[in-house]
Amino acid sequence: MWHKHMHSPAKKPKVEHSSSNPGGSGWSGGGGFKNSPKLEGHGQPNEALKQERRALPIYPARQQLIAQIRRLPSAIVIGETGSGKTTQIPQYLLEAGVNGGAAIAITQPRRVAAVSVCQRVAQEKNTTVGTSVGYRIRFEDATSSSTKLIFMTDGMLLREAILDSKLTKYSVIVLDEAHERTVHTDVLFGVVKAAQNCRLKTGLKLLKIIVMSATMDVDHFSRYFNKAPVLYLEGRQFPIQVMHTAEPQSDYAFSSVVTLFKIHKEAPAREDVLIFLTGQDEIDSAVKQLRQLSRDMQDLPKLLILPLYAALPPQQQVKVFEKTPPGHRKVVIATNVAETSITIPGIKFVIDCGKVKAKVFNARTGLDILRVVNTSKAQTLQRTGRAGRESAGTCYRLFTEAQFGEMSSNTVPEIQRCNLSSVILQLMAMGISDVMTFDFMDKPDRESILAALTELELLGAVEKISESDMPKLTPLGKRMAAFPLDPKYAKIILLSQEYGCVEEVLTIVSILSVDDIFINQMNKRDEIQSVRQKFVSSEGDHITLLNTFRAFKSVNGNKAWCFENFINYRHINTAREVRKQLRDICSCQGIQFSSCGKDTENVRKCLAAGLFLNCAQLSKQGDFTTVSSRLTVSIHPASALFHCKPACVVYSELIKLGKNYMRNVSVVDPEWLQEVAPSYFKQKKVHLMT
DNA sequence: GAGCACTGC
Numbered sequence: 001m002w003h004k005h006m007h008s009p010a011k012k013p014k015v016e017h018s019s020s021n022p023g024g025s026g027w028s029g030g031g032g033f034k035n036s037p038k039l040e041g042h043g044q045p046n047e048a049l050k051q052e053r054r055a056l057p058i059y060p061a062r063q064q065l066i067a068q069i070r071r072l073p074s075a076i077v078i079g080e081t082g083s084g085k086t087t088q089i090p091q092y093l094l095e096a097g098v099n100g101g102a103a104i105a106i107t108q109p110r111r112v113a114a115v116s117v118c119q120r121v122a123q124e125k126n127t128t129v130g131t132s133v134g135y136r137i138r139f140e141d142a143t144s145s146s147t148k149l150i151f152m153t154d155g156m157l158l159r160e161a162i163l164d165s166k167l168t169k170y171s172v173i174v175l176d177e178a179h180e181r182t183v184h185t186d187v188l189f190g191v192v193k194a195a196q197n198c199r200l201k202t203g204l205k206l207l208k209i210i211v212m213s214a215t216m217d218v219d220h221f222s223r224y225f226n227k228a229p230v231l232y233l234e235g236r237q238f239p240i241q242v243m244h245t246a247e248p249q250s251d252y253a254f255s256s257v258v259t260l261f262k263i264h265k266e267a268p269a270r271e272d273v274l275i276f277l278t279g280q281d282e283i284d285s286a287v288k289q290l291r292q293l294s295r296d297m298q299d300l301p302k303l304l305i306l307p308l309y310a311a312l313p314p315q316q317q318v319k320v321f322e323k324t325p326p327g328h329r330k331v332v333i334a335t336n337v338a339e340t341s342i343t344i345p346g347i348k349f350v351i352d353c354g355k356v357k358a359k360v361f362n363a364r365t366g367l368d369i370l371r372v373v374n375t376s377k378a379q380t381l382q383r384t385g386r387a388g389r390e391s392a393g394t395c396y397r398l399f400t401e402a403q404f405g406e407m408s409s410n411t412v413p414e415i416q417r418c419n420l421s422s423v424i425l426q427l428m429a430m431g432i433s434d435v436m437t438f439d440f441m442d443k444p445d446r447e448s449i450l451a452a453l454t455e456l457e458l459l460g461a462v463e464k465i466s467e468s469d470m471p472k473l474t475p476l477g478k479r480m481a482a483f484p485l486d487p488k489y490a491k492i493i494l495l496s497q498e499y500g501c502v503e504e505v506l507t508i509v510s511i512l513s514v515d516d517i518f519i520n521q522m523n524k525r526d527e528i529q530s531v532r533q534k535f536v537s538s539e540g541d542h543i544t545l546l547n548t549f550r551a552f553k554s555v556n557g558n559k560a561w562c563f564e565n566f567i568n569y570r571h572i573n574t575a576r577e578v579r580k581q582l583r584d585i586c587s588c589q590g591i592q593f594s595s596c597g598k599d600t601e602n603v604r605k606c607l608a609a610g611l612f613l614n615c616a617q618l619s620k621q622g623d624f625t626t627v628s629s630r631l632t633v634s635i636h637p638a639s640a641l642f643h644c645k646p647a648c649v650v651y652s653e654l655i656k657l658g659k660n661y662m663r664n665v666s667v668v669d670p671e672w673l674q675e676v677a678p679s680y681f682k683q684k685k686v687h688l689m690t
Numbered sequence: 691g692a693g694c695a696c697t698g699c
Binding site: 108110111137138153154155156158159180182183184276279280281309310311335336337340341355356358359370371372414422426476483484485513516520522578581622623634635636637638642643655657658659661663 | 691692693694695696697698699
């Protein structure tokens with residue numbers, strides 16, 4: 001069944017031979033195979049830490065590395081897993097004074113990474129977080145005026161760029177994990193490049209850019225940053241044997257079960273397995289099936305089967321880190337959270353189905369499509385690498401070598417797959433008016449940028465004086481950009497002043513911008529439904545969310561109460577923090593806080609005014625038709641209005657799952673819509689039923 | 691009539 005070859009991530013690194021790297025050697029470092037630094041090693045003696053630092057593969061290359069970076073305006077650093085680049089390069093820069101006394105920003109795509117890397121660096125420097133080393137993420141600022149190494153999320157630096165597009169407080173910007181190509185990182189590429197250029201032209205202090213990546217597609221990065229030299233670092237990965245199937249597999253979930261039992265029969269029990277599948281349902285049913293099968297196999301070692309996906313409650317997620325009981329084999333069945341966000345110790349085998357659930361945005365219809373697609377080669381390699389973190393491993397790919405060959409090299413960057421209205425608003429708030437020609441590393445479709453501009457224009461955030469003119473940010477747009485929200489939600493907040501319901505709208509928008517506060521378990525559906533009934537409003541989901549938050553507040557955010565009411569404590573608390581942040585921004589803008597009390601009709605009027613682009617009418621067939629693009633859509637089964645047939649609704653978002661679904665739906669009066677946007681409905685030739 | 695990959699400000 002299996003075809004075998006070796007995947008060797010530990011191969012000798014190539015060395016760049018550009019003219020700016022005359023020596024052409026030295027980047028490869030020395031190191032052999034040793035465990036990568038442990039981020040949780042508190043209280044270790046300083047000498048041991050120094051030893052660990054010196055043992056990193058990057059260490060022997062540090063002087064040449066710094067000498068190069070010192071004279072280059074931009075550099076690309078390619079470092080494999082375990083090279084130590086993330087923790088060491090910022091320290092080397094500081095120790096060598098490359099920053100010239102100013103601050104160095106180091107960005108990460110994820111909050112936990114920003115915090116944990118910062119903690120590790122503080123420890124290595126024998127100092128405390130918040131002094132010379134600190135971090136800044138949303139809701140948390142652990143820096144002071146004297147902080148020189150600032151670890152932050154890429155989204156945070158992007159927010160700072162809205163206030164200061166030249167990023168004047170930094171002399172060096174390090175963009176880490178650039179290969180992940182998050183929207184934020186991609187926008188930052190253009191922003192830091194423009195800032196560097198601008199500072200050069202205006203005689204300001206120069207800005208140095210360091211892009212750190214694990215990508216194979218280094219030329220693309222180098223070309224974009226004015227042919228910046230590429231500096232290679234050796235990593236610490238163990239060899240991994242890769243197996244492909246001889247034939248394509250029609251049912252990968254079934255194949256993964258078969259493959260697991262093959263491993264289970266052959267390999268020692270101590271060797272753990274990580275299986276990549278695509279989603280919650282698929283994982284839950286595989287877990288159930290495997291648990292059943294392992295009960296029937298008394299003669300084999302016991303299996304400890306654990307699901308892992310982001311929506312899983314934290315107390316269940318941490319189980320994958322617990323020590324496997326003696327005589328057991330741990331099998332973790334995960335989504336792509338286990339690719340980057342969560343590293344599981346002890347994995348010796350990876351089973352990769354070669355699929356991933358991905359969201360693709362269709363600018364023409366405004367519809368998000370969530371579906372299972374093939375992984376890219378880069379993503380496949382990332383999954384394979386998870387088998388070789390601590391020792392040599394094996395990866396079983398549930399597809400043929402030919403199928404691997406047909407995969408695209410890299411995952412399409414998120415910026416080419418998402419709604420751009422927020423990105424475009426932010427760029428314009430930074431003073432970039434010609435967004436059509438903005439220097440993206442990979443440009444989104446022209447149609448997608450135009451759709452975003454059109455939406456912003458309809459929301460009143462952008463205007464064109466004449467057709468030939470460049471779009472211009474309006475004062476309203478400027479105010480909207482201050483909110484870390486989807487523009488349509490920012491608009492609703494600003495509108496709520498006129499409707500006397502600022503407090504209520506802040507609550508609703510806060511909840512809409514976090515993960516679902518409701519816990520939905522299929523096996524407890526009836527119980528959940530009866531408990532939740534007291535929050536449900538016939539006006540729709542938005543008022544239901546408001547009722548829920550009000551109840552949560554009336555019990556002072558009690559955790560037990562959340563548990564009893566099937567409310568996700570963590571998510572509703574995040575909503576509370578978001579609300580606080582949004583309220584502060586309102587204060588800064590001089591917004592008067594008002595409340596409508598029980599008169600929630602005003603809230604719906606406000607929602608109608610802000611969400612008129614997201615409205616749908618009941619059709620004769622009993623489903624709904626959207627006004628914007630005449631799509632046939634349905635109310636999502638989780639909605640408070642699932643069983644209802646209101647004549648006219650507004651919704652927060654559209655997603656194509658099996659059918660096209662509207663999520664978070666509220667009943668509105670068609671006349672309200674007509675009043676707030678008469679020209680829009682006239683242009684759409686829609687006669688709203690009354 | 692029946693359902694949701696992953697981040698982040």
